[in-house]
Amino acid sequence: MTAVIELHRxxxxxxxxxxxxRDVDLSVEHGELIAxxxxxxxxxxxxxxxxxxxxxxxxxxxxxxxxxxATLTDRRLSALRARRIGFVxxxxxxxxxxxxxxxxxxxxLYTGLPRxxxxxxxxxALTRVGLGDRxxxxxxxxxxxxxxxxxxxxAVAGDPAVLLADEPTGNLDSVAGxxxxxxxxxxxxxxxxxxxxxxxxxxxxxxxxQVPMLDGRxx
Amino acid sequence: xxSLDPARLRPADLLRLGGYGLRSRPLRAVLSALGIAIGIAxxxxxxxxxxxGRADLDEQLAALGTNMLTVAPGRTMFGDDAxxxxxxxxxxxxxxxxxxxxxxxxxxxxPVYRTDRIPEGETGGLAVVAAQLDLPGTVNARLAxxxxxxxxxxxxxxxxxxxxxxxxxxxxxxxxxxxxxxxxIGVLDxxxxxxxxxxxxxxxxxxxxxxxxxxxxxxxxxxxSIESQVEAVRGVLAATANPQNPDQVDVSNPSDALIAxxxxxxxxxxxxxxxxxxxLLVGGIGVANTMVISVLERRAEIGLRRxxxxxxxxxxxxxxxxxxxxxxxxxxxxxxxxxxVTVVYAGTQQWPPVVPLWAVAGGLGATLLIGxxxxxxxxxxxxxxxxxxxxxxx
Numbered sequence: 001m002t003a004v005i006e007l008h009r010x011x012x013x014x015x016x017x018x019x020x021x022r023d024v025d026l027s028v029e030h031g032e033l034i035a036x037x038x039x040x041x042x043x044x045x046x047x048x049x050x051x052x053x054x055x056x057x058x059x060x061x062x063x064x065x066x067x068x069x070a071t072l073t074d075r076r077l078s079a080l081r082a083r084r085i086g087f088v089x090x091x092x093x094x095x096x097x098x099x100x101x102x103x104x105x106x107x108x109l110y111t112g113l114p115r116x117x118x119x120x121x122x123x124x125a126l127t128r129v130g131l132g133d134r135x136x137x138x139x140x141x142x143x144x145x146x147x148x149x150x151x152x153x154x155a156v157a158g159d160p161a162v163l164l165a166d167e168p169t170g171n172l173d174s175v176a177g178x179x180x181x182x183x184x185x186x187x188x189x190x191x192x193x194x195x196x197x198x199x200x201x202x203x204x205x206x207x208x209x210q211v212p213m214l215d216g217r218x219x
Numbered sequence: 220x221x222s223l224d225p226a227r228l229r230p231a232d233l234l235r236l237g238g239y240g241l242r243s244r245p246l247r248a249v250l251s252a253l254g255i256a257i258g259i260a261x262x263x264x265x266x267x268x269x270x271x272g273r274a275d276l277d278e279q280l281a282a283l284g285t286n287m288l289t290v291a292p293g294r295t296m297f298g299d300d301a302x303x304x305x306x307x308x309x310x311x312x313x314x315x316x317x318x319x320x321x322x323x324x325x326x327x328x329x330p331v332y333r334t335d336r337i338p339e340g341e342t343g344g345l346a347v348v349a350a351q352l353d354l355p356g357t358v359n360a361r362l363a364x365x366x367x368x369x370x371x372x373x374x375x376x377x378x379x380x381x382x383x384x385x386x387x388x389x390x391x392x393x394x395x396x397x398x399x400x401x402x403x404i405g406v407l408d409x410x411x412x413x414x415x416x417x418x419x420x421x422x423x424x425x426x427x428x429x430x431x432x433x434x435x436x437x438x439x440x441x442x443x444s445i446e447s448q449v450e451a452v453r454g455v456l457a458a459t460a461n462p463q464n465p466d467q468v469d470v471s472n473p474s475d476a477l478i479a480x481x482x483x484x485x486x487x488x489x490x491x492x493x494x495x496x497x498x499l500l501v502g503g504i505g506v507a508n509t510m511v512i513s514v515l516e517r518r519a520e521i522g523l524r525r526x527x528x529x530x531x532x533x534x535x536x537x538x539x540x541x542x543x544x545x546x547x548x549x550x551x552x553x554x555x556x557x558x559x560v561t562v563v564y565a566g567t568q569q570w571p572p573v574v575p576l577w578a579v580a581g582g583l584g585a586t587l588l589i590g591x592x593x594x595x596x597x598x599x600x601x602x603x604x605x606x607x608x609x610x611x612x613x
Contacts, residue, residue, distance in 0.1 A: 054526060054606040067223065075530045076223040082528020083223075089610070093523045097243055109236075110528035112226020154527075 003027045003063070004161050004193050005051055010060035012046050020046040022216040023060070028195065030161075033188040036197045037204035038213035044197045045166065047213070051195065052085055052164050053077045065161045082110040086155030090167035092147045094139045100126055100150045101135040107154035118157075125157035126150070129183055145176025149183060156187060163187065165196045169203060181206065225530050237540030240513055241548075248545055251502075251509040255549030255589065256556060258499030259582045263557025265491040266578040268564050275570040276477060283359055283412050285474040286449050290440040290460045293469045301467035302436045307460040311440055314459055316448035321357040322437035323416075324349040326427050331420045332395040333388050343387045347396060348419040348438075349427035350379075357441045358413045365405030373423025376401040376430055382409035383417040394420065397431055412473040413441065499585065502549060507593035510542050514601040521601050522609030535602040542594020543587060550586025554579050 005028035013019040021043045028034055036044045049055040050062055053069055062069040065084045072080065095103055104122035105115070113121070126135055129149040139147055148168060155163055165184060169177030181196075181203060188194045196207065204210045212219050228236070241248040290311065292301040304310075308322045326347040330339075354360065355367055366372075368379060378394060378401045385406040393400040401422070410416045427433035440460065444452040449472070457468040514521070521534055529537075558574045565572035 049607045052526065054610070072223065075225050075532070078525070078528050078530040078533075079223040079225040080528075081526060082225065085526075087526045089523075093519060093610075095239075095243075095520070107527050109228070109232060110226060110524075110530075110533065114229070115232070 002030060002066075004030050004065055005195070006061075006063040007047075007050070008061040008063075010050060010057045010062060012043075012050060012055065013058050020216055021050070021057075024216075024218050026211060026218065028162075028193060030193055031188070031191060032209060033185065033194045033207050034196070034209040034211060035204035035207040036195065036211045036213060037199065037201060039199055041215075042213040043216035044199075044213050046216075048164055048166050048195075048197050051162070052087060053081055078110070083158065084161045086158065086160035086163045088148070088151050088155050088163065088165040088168050090170040092139075092151045092171070094147055094150055096139055099136045099138050100131060100142070100153075103139075103150060104154045104157050108158050111158055121157045122153070125153040128156070128187075129153045143176065144172050145179050148172060148176070148180050152180065152183060152187075156192060161193060163192050163194045165194065167198055168196065169198070169200070177203075225528070225533075228533055228536065233536065233540050234544075236537045237544040240517070240538075240541045241545060244513075247509060248548070251505045252545055252549030252552065254502030254505040255499060255546050255586055256502070256553035258495050258497075258502045259550050259553025259586060260556035260560065261495030261498055262492055263554050263574065263578050263582050264560040264564075265488050265495060267557060267561030267572070267574040269488045270573045270575050270578075271561060271565040271570040272568070274573045275565075275568070278571065279411060280474055280477070283474065284443070284446075285472070286444050286446045287358070287412050287473055288442050288444065288449065288453055288456060289413070289471055289473060290442065290456055291438065291469045291471075292461075293467045295464075295467055301461075301464065303438070303440070303468070304461055304463075305435065308437060308440055310459050310462075311442060311456065314444075314452060314455060316445040316452050317442050318445060319353065319357045319443040320440060321351045321353045322440045323351070323354065323419075323421075324424070324427070324433060324436055325438045326422070326431050326433045329397055329431055331384075331388070333391055335395045335400075337395070343384075345384045345387065345418055345420050347378075347427070347431065348416070348421050349424045349433050350419075350421045351424055354416075354421070354441070355407070357443055358410055358416065360410045360413070360416065361408045363406045363408045365403070367405055368421070368423050372404060374425045374429070375423075376426060377404045377423070378402070379405040379407060379421040381407050381417040381419040381421065384420050396420070399430070411477065415439070499589065503546070503589035503593050506542060506546050506549075506590065507597065509545065510538060510594050510597035511600075513541070514538060514597045517601075518604060518609045521604055522606050522611075525604075525606035525609065531602040534604075535598045538598035538601050539591065539594045542598070543590040546586045546590030546593065547583070550583050553586075554582050557582070 007024050007026040010021060010024045012021040036047060038044050050057055053064060056069060067080060101119060101122050104125055105118040108118040108121060123135060126132060129152050131146060131149055134146060168180050172180060184194050198204055292303050295301050308320060311317060312320045326349060329347045331345045331347060352368060352373060376399060380403055388394060391403060393402050428435055453470055456470045457465040461468050524534060561574050562572040
């Protein structure tokens with residue numbers, strides 16, 4: 001087993017003296033399902049941004065899928081995100097007015113795949129998350145749980161090494177939330193490394209590994 | 220480890236990306252494209268209309284010929300009206316390249332009335348003009364009706380009316396001149412190269428001398444020359460017509476006057492073109508404004524795209540192509556509208572409608588330039604957004 005995510009003594013501080021993350025070490029193996037749990041302000045979103053290569057550490061080393069983030073240009077980091085990292089956000093970030101298939105297919109826009117192939121993979125991903133019969137539906141025709149499933153399909157359509165989910169159930173009722181968590185578990189069983197950020201200890205507790213955080217540190 | 224070279228966006232994908240923002244807010248897209256459309260339409264219409272007018276003038280000139288020169292008496296050095304010598308016409312006819320020459324003489328102080336019942340003084344501004352038989356052939360005048368004078372009618376009290384004279388007098392069988400009736404035997408079409416004939420009541424040279432107090436002096440000589448020699452003829456006409464006082468002779472080329480008239484209209488065109496350019500500039504600012512707002516509103520989308528793997532360059536390209544598409548939309552609409560205005564206006568003027576290709580290409584080129592300039596700054600701002608910040612905005 002090799003580490004797909006490796007954080008070594010990572011600190012992220014902002015101008016003005018705020019330190020969101022302090023000296024964090026973390027190693028996640030291929031195929032793990034892990035919860036990063038902590039109250040708001042504990043630094044878990046900062047950690048997600050660093051793991052997702054949307055941000056760079058002030059000091060320390062971040063390795064994703066074997067790549068040292070510090071050595072990569074912005075262009076190469078973008079390519080890394082396009083091919084190896086999938087994101088699911090609390091607020092779904094679906095485009096209004098576009099149907100599920102287009103939205104998921106456009107998630108693959110930056111992989112360089114031709115349009116037909118993108119649509120084929122979108123159909124497959126949507127079927128995989130249980131929305132095979134909702135391909136032509138637009139966001140306003142879908143329930144919250146279904147919208148988050150579309151977002152999950154978009155994140156996994158490109159077959160990423162890591163799926164990062166930031167409060168994926170935060171905007172959902174408990175039934176829809178449970179459904180989405182079950183879906184993430186299924187994806188993990190099929191081989192995807194899944195990292196869930198949550199403030200909900202119950203959700204965190206249902207996952208095989210928890211990384212509790214407080215005040216920018218792993219405790 | 221996977222290769223980490225970002226994939227290039229395909230042209231078709233780029234087009235879809237550019238159109239995405241426009242399709243999601245169609246009304247705003249149409250309104251901001253409208254500014255550009257109005258500017259381009261104005262410029263294309265101005266160029267199209269003036270080109271159509273020039274095409275019409277060219278057609279006219281081709282039909283009329285540019286080889287006509289007219290000779291008229293000018294003024295003496297004391298400011299009095301000069302006269303042409305009696306032998307001016309035969310002298311002019313002797314110039315080698317002159318192929319035709321004919322004289323007319325205005326019969327002074329001879330009012331024309333519709334009937335003998337019209338009170339004296341209500342003359343309608345018409346002049347009695349003595350003409351020679353070869354006048355229509357030389358000035359390219361056509362008859363609207365009736366016949367031209369012939370050797371017989373040129374001796375009798377008969378007249379041919381100019382186009383404007385016929386309109387003013389109405390459909391009358393005869394006119395009343397100097398105490399007697401003169402039969403109207405024909406009416407001319409208007410003569411573009413000799414507009415003074417339009418208000419003339421033309422009478423035979425001999426009849427003018429025998430029935431009216433015509434002194435026999437030519438007041439204007441129309442000449443036609445070999446096309447290539449027109450300038451040379453022009454140089455010697457004054458001295459030939461009046462060898463003693465060549466400075467008392469006015470020589471002119473009526474086709475020059477037509478061209479000059481169009482050139483005067485050209486200054487107005489320049490003004491309208493300037494207005495079109497201002498409209499275009501305002502349209503461009505409108506597009507820039509729309510793009511700035513679009514970038515502000517779509518921070519979350521930008522963040523999402525960055526998380527999906529878009530490079531800064533790809534974000535920039537997306538917004539520039541959106542701006543290009545937006546202004547091109549306006550430009551294409553403007554070219555169509557401008558061409559439409561040209562066709563309609565040329566139709567009302569009976570001109571051949573012409574929209575020059577360079578105006579169309581220039582219009583579209585200008586919109587592309589405007590789109591690029593208007594979109595560049597907002598696009599750069601969009602690309603500079605940090606992904607975390609952009610996502611946090613949602």
